[in-house]
Amino acid sequence: MPEKLKWKDIFKQILLQIFLLAVTATVLFPILWVFSIALDPRNIDKPLELELIPPGASFAAFHRVLFEPYKLLCKNPTDLSTCMTFPLLLKNSLFVSLGTALFTVVLGASAAYAFSRFKFIGREAGMIGFVAMLMLPATGTIAPLYVLLSQIKLPGTGEALRTTLLGLMIAYTAGALPFSIWNLKGYFDTVPKELEEAALIDGATPTQTFLRIVLPLSLPALAVTVLLGFMSGWTEFVLAWLLLENPSRFTLPMALRSMQGQFSTPWSDFFALAIVMSAPPVLLFFALQRYIVSGLTVGGVKG
Amino acid sequence: MTIPFLGRKKRKLTPEERARLWKETRRAWLYIAPAGVVMLIISFFPQVFQLWMAFTDYRIKNLRFNLFDSSTWEKYAPPFVGFENFVKILTSSLALENYNFARLLTFNVVWTVANVFFHVVIGVAIAMALNEKFLIGRRLYRALFVLPWAIPGLITAVVWHNMYDDRFGAVNQLLAVLNQNIGTHFPTDIKWLIDPTPPIGGPLSFLPLAFYAVLIANIWLGWPFMSVVATGALQSIPAELYEAAAIDGANGWQKFWKVTVPLIRPAMVPAIMLGTIWTFNNFNVIYFISGGGPFGRTEILVTQAFKLVYEQRLYGVGAAFSIVVFFILLIITLIQNRLTRATEAYNA
Numbered sequence: 244m245p246e247k248l249k250w251k252d253i254f255k256q257i258l259l260q261i262f263l264l265a266v267t268a269t270v271l272f273p274i275l276w277v278f279s280i281a282l283d284p285r286n287i288d289k290p291l292e293l294e295l296i297p298p299g300a301s302f303a304a305f306h307r308v309l310f311e312p313y314k315l316l317c318k319n320p321t322d323l324s325t326c327m328t329f330p331l332l333l334k335n336s337l338f339v340s341l342g343t344a345l346f347t348v349v350l351g352a353s354a355a356y357a358f359s360r361f362k363f364i365g366r367e368a369g370m371i372g373f374v375a376m377l378m379l380p381a382t383g384t385i386a387p388l389y390v391l392l393s394q395i396k397l398p399g400t401g402e403a404l405r406t407t408l409l410g411l412m413i414a415y416t417a418g419a420l421p422f423s424i425w426n427l428k429g430y431f432d433t434v435p436k437e438l439e440e441a442a443l444i445d446g447a448t449p450t451q452t453f454l455r456i457v458l459p460l461s462l463p464a465l466a467v468t469v470l471l472g473f474m475s476g477w478t479e480f481v482l483a484w485l486l487l488e489n490p491s492r493f494t495l496p497m498a499l500r501s502m503q504g505q506f507s508t509p510w511s512d513f514f515a516l517a518i519v520m521s522a523p524p525v526l527l528f529f530a531l532q533r534y535i536v537s538g539l540t541v542g543g544v545k546g
Numbered sequence: 547m548t549i550p551f552l553g554r555k556k557r558k559l560t561p562e563e564r565a566r567l568w569k570e571t572r573r574a575w576l577y578i579a580p581a582g583v584v585m586l587i588i589s590f591f592p593q594v595f596q597l598w599m600a601f602t603d604y605r606i607k608n609l610r611f612n613l614f615d616s617s618t619w620e621k622y623a624p625p626f627v628g629f630e631n632f633v634k635i636l637t638s639s640l641a642l643e644n645y646n647f648a649r650l651l652t653f654n655v656v657w658t659v660a661n662v663f664f665h666v667v668i669g670v671a672i673a674m675a676l677n678e679k680f681l682i683g684r685r686l687y688r689a690l691f692v693l694p695w696a697i698p699g700l701i702t703a704v705v706w707h708n709m710y711d712d713r714f715g716a717v718n719q720l721l722a723v724l725n726q727n728i729g730t731h732f733p734t735d736i737k738w739l740i741d742p743t744p745p746i747g748g749p750l751s752f753l754p755l756a757f758y759a760v761l762i763a764n765i766w767l768g769w770p771f772m773s774v775v776a777t778g779a780l781q782s783i784p785a786e787l788y789e790a791a792a793i794d795g796a797n798g799w800q801k802f803w804k805v806t807v808p809l810i811r812p813a814m815v816p817a818i819m820l821g822t823i824w825t826f827n828n829f830n831v832i833y834f835i836s837g838g839g840p841f842g843r844t845e846i847l848v849t850q851a852f853k854l855v856y857e858q859r860l861y862g863v864g865a866a867f868s869i870v871v872f873f874i875l876l877i878i879t880l881i882q883n884r885l886t887r888a889t890e891a892y893n894a
Contacts, residue, residue, distance in 0.1 A: 252680060259675050263687050266672060269766065270693055273705050276716045350581035357577035364571045369578060376589050377823050378875040380848050380868045384592035386609060386861060387599075391591060394614050417588030420581055422820075429816075449573065478698035496700060503704070510708075517701040528696040529689055536778045 281305065281514040304511035308519065315501045316490045327490055327498065329519075336495040339408050339415070340476030346416040347423050347472030348465055354420075355427035356453050360439075370428075376421045385485055388414070392486065406488045414482055419475045423468045426539065430464035431457060463538030466531045474524055495520050596865045603627045604862035624862060631866035640863065644842030645850070649752065651874070654826060654846045656753070657761070661825045662818060664765045669772025670810070676773075677780045695770040703834035706763035710738035710835070742840040754843045756836045764831045772817060779813035780806070815886050819879060826875055847871045 275295060282300040312326035319325045357363070358370050392405035392414075404410040438460075439452040447455070458465065480496035487493060499520060502513045528535070559567065575582075595613070602608075602624035611622035634640050638647045676687055694702065709716040712735055721732040738759040744751040745758065783806065791801050827848045832838060838845035838853070845853075848871060855864035 255678070256680065256682065259678055259681060260683075262675055263672075263683075267687065267690055270690055272720070273702070273709060273716070273766070274693060274697075276709065277705055346584075350584060354578040354581035357574040361570045361574035361577075362567065363574035364567065366574070369582075372590075373585065375872075375876075376585065376593075377820075378827075378879070379589075379593055379872045380827055380851060381589075381592075384589075384596050384868075385855075387592040387595035387613075388588065390612055390614070391587065413584060414588050417584050420585060424581065474698070478700060480700065496698065499700070513704075517698075517705075521697045521701060524698065525693065525696045528692045532688065532692065535692075536774055536781070539775055539778060 277514045277518065280510055281518055283511050285511070304509075304515035305519070308512050308516040313498055313501070316493050316498060318490055325490075327493055331491070332493060332495045332498050335408060335492055336477060339412050339494055340473045342409075342412040343415040343419065343476035344469045344472035346412060347419045348468045350416065351420055351423035351427050351468055352458065352461075352465065355424045355431055356457060358424065358428045359431035360436075360449075360453075360457075373421045373424050381418075385482070389485065405486050406492070408487075408492055411483055411486060411494075412476065414486070415475045415479060416472070418479075419468075419472045423471065427461070427464050427468060430461050430538065434460050463534040463536075465538070466534035467538035470527055470531055470535070473527065477520075477524060596868060599624070599862050599865035600631055600869050601626060601628060601866075602862050603630075604860075604865065606859045606861075608861070627862070631863045632870065634863065635866055635870060640854075640860075642854075642858070644845075649843075650845060650847055650850060653752070653757075653844070655878075657757070657846060658822055658826045660761055661764050661768060661828075662821045664761075665768040665772045665821055665825075666814065666818060668765065668769040669774075670776045670814075672769065673773045673776035673780055674806070677777065691773065692770055694767050695774075699767070699830045700834065702767055703763075703830045706766075706831075707739070707835045710759050710763075712737045712740070739836050740840055742843065752843070754840055756840060756844045760831060760836050760844060763835055764825070764828065767831065768821070768825070772814075772821065775813055775817040776810055779810035783809045819882055822878060822882065823875060826878070827871070847874070 279295050279297055281304050282302070283297040284299045284301050284303055285297075309329045312323050312328050313332070314320075314323070314326055316332075317323070317326035354373075358366060389405060392410050393403045395404040395410075396402065397404060397407065397409075404413075434457050438456050442452045442456055443449070478496055480494070480500050483494055483497050484500070487497075495516075499513065499516050502508055502516070604624040608622050608624040610618055611624065612618045636647055638645060672691065675681070676684055676691075681687075708714070712718060715738070717738065718734045718736055721730075721736075722734040724730050725732055725734065736755070739756045741755045743755070744753055745755050746753065787805050787809070788801055791805050796804065826846075828846070829848050829852065832844060832846050832849045833852065836844045838849050842850075847867065851864050851867035851871065854860045854867060
């Protein structure tokens with residue numbers, strides 16, 4: 244009996260490996276293609292053949308995107324020293340993405356906790372209101388948003404919120420909140436209430452039980468929220484193009500988009516920057532992988 | 547999913563209960579307030595404004611209209627046109643090339659159904675393969691398989707657009723490599739995104755080759771999310787259930803339909819609903835890969851709305867379009883909700 248079982252297992256293992264290797268090949272094919280173009284020294288043309296390492300492969304494109312000024316993103320096009328550089332773009336992008344992640348997780352967790360734990364007037368309507376925002380396309384809302392954010396002036400400098408990275412951060416947060424609140428509420432629902440009740444009897448306030456008991460037990464869902472908040476700040480560029488004015492505030496996806504010319508695009512540079520830009524989210528996904536599976540409740544894994 | 551707490555019965559509250567309810571209500575809205583204010587400013591207000599725009603002939607000159615500056619009201623306020631925008635959209639009488647609402651909607655629905663179907667089937671199949679007990683290399687596979695999800699969407703879309711290039715694209719080049727090494731005879735000059743002739747005739751002849759190309763790209767992008775959700779659900783199924791099923795003499799197929807499917811269902815249903823909403827409005831993939839072409843045949847509602855606003859500068863019509871999309875999605879979500887509730891009762 245055990246002998247027979249073993250053969251069956253080996254057979255199964257082989258079939259699974261063939262299947263998963265095929266999946267791996269499809270997943271990796273576009274990615275390897277991108278690498279091969281980024282390494283291609285010819286830059287303008289697309290390759291005529293499929294080669295992982297193109298002839299004359301070099302890291303020149305990576306060197307260009309990391310160390311040379313971005314000539315399309317300058318305050319004064321005739322003066323290269325006013326152009327954006329990779330470190331400056333990275334700084335802006337990190338600021339926006341981390342800020343979005345932080346806002347999303349703080350505001351989202353607070354609202355989700357209310358929806359999960361309190362019985363109150365307007366609970367249904369509030370939850371439906373947040374979720375309905377997922378279904379409303381924002382295409383027509385950019386013009387009013389533009390006007391509105393132009394009206395709000397920052398205290399101190401008197402700048403319009405629209406032209407600042409803070410404004411962008413708030414806009415991205417609003418985009419990330421509906422899903423985050425939904426997901427976090429689903430997770431909070433699975434945290435046993437008995438723990439909080441015990442704490443309340445011991446004299447803790449609801450805020451204390453939220454901060455000390457519910458949040459620490461919800462790390463996976465919080466990690467997912469941080470990740471998705473970071474991603475929306477890291478990759479968005481349509482809104483950024485429309486709202487920001489000063490090139491010194493531009494972000495990495497804007498720089499990437501700016502490389503795509505109407506007639507020609509420096510493809511090696513484009514893909515080199517694309518690879519550099521993909522690295523942080525990919526590493527973040529790897530780092531948080533353990534949490535992603537359990538933190539993505541989408542409303543009812545553990546129901 | 548969602549539409550939570552509907553249909554709960556109301557009863558009279560005692561004064562004590564009412565006082566508690568008010569206290570809880572105040573506290574709850576304090577917790578919601580920060581998120582609520584942000585949503586109010588960034589999402590809700592512009593949406594209300596959009597709703598108003600949808601009933602006006604808002605054009606480029608009306609952009610100078612500023613709700614907060616009364617001196618612009620008289621001069622730049624757009625004329626009110628009632629339901630004219632909606633009528634024009636629904637009766638396909640917009641002055642646009644290749645515009646046909648019925649075709650757009652049909653395509654959008656087919657696009658969504660096809661994508662979500664493949665995302666779920668492939669996602670669940672791979673999650674199950676990765677969930678096998680003695681699998682070698684599980685961690686490596688899991689790490690690799692989040693890549694399509696983790697790479698920024700703009701980048702993937704541009705990459706796929708280039709891969710479908712008829713002369714320099716990787717897809718045709720891959721076919722050439724296959725022809726050389728296995729002796730197949732695929733054509734290697736396929737115009738994936740341009741060729742208007744449908745590869746499958748009959749009832750599917752409204753789908754150009756570009757549809758299948760974009761579908762493949764979006765399947766590549768979308769299954770990891772479903773796979774992750776399915777993995778979470780699969781891991782929460784106790785092994786005893788499978789053992790019990792085995793003792794009862796169930797084969798693999800029966801175990802799948804009687805144990806796995808009912809138990810991952812509660813997790814998959816909300817994910818499918820979300821996937822439906824996301825795919826229905828998946829702007830990036832269509833806009834950056836096929837651009838809606840050839841001849842507008844792979845246009846979906848949101849890309850059409852975007853073009854109305856940014857190419858035609860018909861802000862009012864674009865706003866009306868968004869409202870139409872919202873109602874269509876609402877109807878789809880309600881139907882799905884109904885269907886899943888109905889089958890839930892059946893399964894239980």
